Amino acid sequence: MVEAYIHIRVEPGKISEVVKQLKTLPEVKEAHSVTGPYDVIAKIEVANTKTLTAFLINRIHKINGIRDTMTSIILD
Numbered sequence: 001m002v003e004a005y006i007h008i009r010v011e012p013g014k015i016s017e018v019v020k021q022l023k024t025l026p027e028v029k030e031a032h033s034v035t036g037p038y039d040v041i042a043k044i045e046v047a048n049t050k051t052l053t054a055f056l057i058n059r060i061h062k063i064n065g066i067r068d069t070m071t072s073i074i075l076d
Contacts, residue, residue: 003045003074007038014065021063
């Protein structure tokens with residue numbers, strides 16, 4: 001399994017909607033609005049890095065309101 005944090009910038013006024021949509025995805029184990037340069041952080045779990053790539057492109061980046069993301073794979 002690959003675990004990662006996805007740091008997400010969201011369009012103004014859409015944070016709650018994005019967090020709600022993230023929490024419906026089975027790969028998303030946690031999703032929270034946060035302070036700092038990103039608006040939302042989601043912890044995800046997928047089978048491998050190939051699945052991670054597909055998940056980001058086909059699921060995360062298609063959520064309405066997401067402007068951009070930065071992904072950090074958990075090493076330990």
